[in-house]
Amino acid sequence: MDIECPDCGALHWMAEKTYKSPKSAPRFSKCCKEGAVMLPAIKDPPDDLKELLASQDQDAVEFRKNIRCYNSALAFTRRLRVPRFGFTILRWEIRFA
Secondary structure: OOEEOOOOOOEEOHHHOOOOOOOOOOOOOOOOOOOOOOOOOOOOOOHHHHHHHHOOOHHHHHHHHOHHHHHHHHOOEEEEEEOOOOEEEEEEOOOOO
8 A cells, every 4th residue: 555545645556546547646436436525534532532542651551452342342332411410421322223
């Protein structure tokens, strides 16, 4: 992956270019459909999470060691704000397609 999409910056191999685009100016459709799809920039994580991801203290190292377990445990939750009482809760939710 050494060729950057001129529209979105995604990395590709030359073999992934669209059939009609020249090698001198390759275009790609698998990432952004040649600029037709524009996703918003990724937001920075909250400061607490950023600290856990970057720090070398014991809590942060332990967090990164178990990050997949935390992600799996929280995969079916969603944050709900309860405006009347002013607190946030996590609610378990299972959706079947």
